[in-house]
Amino acid sequence: MESSDKVVKLDSAVISIKQDDLNILEERIQKLEQESTENIATMVVMTDKVEGVINALIIASSAAAMGLEVYICFNFWGISALRKNQSSNRKLKLSQKFLQLMTPKNADSLPLSKLHMMGVGKKMMSGMMKSCNVADVQTLMECCESLGVHIAACQQSMQLMGLDKEDLIDGVEIFGLGRFINLTLRGKFSYIIS
Amino acid sequence: MLPMGWGFDVIKKDLNCKGLNCPLPIVEISKAFKELAVGEKIRVTADCDAFIGDVRAWAETRNQRIIAEEEGELSIVVIEKTGE
Numbered sequence: 001m002e003s004s005d006k007v008v009k010l011d012s013a014v015i016s017i018k019q020d021d022l023n024i025l026e027e028r029i030q031k032l033e034q035e036s037t038e039n040i041a042t043m044v045v046m047t048d049k050v051e052g053v054i055n056a057l058i059i060a061s062s063a064a065a066m067g068l069e070v071y072i073c074f075n076f077w078g079i080s081a082l083r084k085n086q087s088s089n090r091k092l093k094l095s096q097k098f099l100q101l102m103t104p105k106n107a108d109s110l111p112l113s114k115l116h117m118m119g120v121g122k123k124m125m126s127g128m129m130k131s132c133n134v135a136d137v138q139t140l141m142e143c144c145e146s147l148g149v150h151i152a153a154c155q156q157s158m159q160l161m162g163l164d165k166e167d168l169i170d171g172v173e174i175f176g177l178g179r180f181i182n183l184t185l186r187g188k189f190s191y192i193i194s
Numbered sequence: 195m196l197p198m199g200w201g202f203d204v205i206k207k208d209l210n211c212k213g214l215n216c217p218l219p220i221v222e223i224s225k226a227f228k229e230l231a232v233g234e235k236i237r238v239t240a241d242c243d244a245f246i247g248d249v250r251a252w253a254e255t256r257n258q259r260i261i262a263e264e265e266g267e268l269s270i271v272v273i274e275k276t277g278e
Contacts, residue, residue: 062217065224066255133215133242143221 040187041068042180046194048077048104049113050122050137056193057140064147071183072144073175075154078193079161080104081137082153082168096162103161107137107169145171205272206230211240212268219245220252223273227258230275235261237272245269 041063045056060070074082085106092100104110115121129136135143144151152175153168165174184190209226211219219240226236238249246265253260253273262272 058217061221065217065220066252133213135215135218139218143218146225147221 037188038186039068040183041070042184042187042190043072044192045074045078046076048080048110050110051113052193053081053110053137054140057144059191060149061140061143061147064149070149071152072149073152073154073180075157079153079157081107081110082172084167084169088167092162099161204235205237206234207236209236209238211238215242216244216248220248227275232275232277235272235274239268239270241268
């Protein structure tokens with residue numbers, strides 16, 4: 001029958017292919033493998049406002065729950081979210097002391113970007129969020145840690161504010177831009193929360 | 195209600211996510227999955243509106259299988275681990 005001539009029985013078919021063509025195919029597969037992305041996501045948090053940090057941590061923990069390896073880097077004002085509530089004994093320049101004094105001391109004292117009203121607005125907002133079961137910064141930080149999210153701080157921002165590794169919460173890595181760009185290129189997406 | 199006999203006797207873990215809003219339920223599921231072996235099942239209860247959509251997307255991305263789901267004010271989902 002004509003139609004049976006066109007049916008290919010794969011277990012008994014013999015395919016002959018020239019070595020050159022095979023080499024070309026292998027090269028193309030290699031190139032595709034190099035260009036395909038890994039399950040990595042990177043994020044940068046520039047803001048110290050509480051809704052920005054909560055947003056970033058929600059995205060980071062969701063991405064980690066979906067199986068991505070997440071690297072989240074806090075720089076500029078964002079580094080306030082990583083501070084531990086302790087005063088350091090080191091000698092600091094006046095400008096560094098000023099910065100440390102005038103920025104939030106830990107993750108719980110991050111201000112609202114709007115309607116902060118000297119802390120009254122923040123307190124009201126925290127109450128509203130709690131009654132709606134929106135997670136706060138501490139809970140989200142713990143979620144991120146338990147899912148293996150890499151939390152990092154920017155070296156330059158730390159130097160600006162005179163912060164050392166001991167002034168930050170445990171588990172914070174120090175990141176350089178080279179590593180960050182490498183991960184971004186290999187990864188699937190990159191967000192900046194400013 | 196889900197009918198009895200749907201593997202209820204071999205549910206390894208019961209996860210109560212009532213009162214947790216997105217993304218905490220799928221975060222908790224991810225954490226619990228690390229302790230499961232392939233083939234074991236987990237039952238998750240949650241009351242978040244976005245939960246049922248979240249957990250379906252999670253199962254699709256992570257290549258795990260949802261065996262049973264009940265949608266409503268209180269959503270119940272049974273997930274089987276089919277791989278790492």
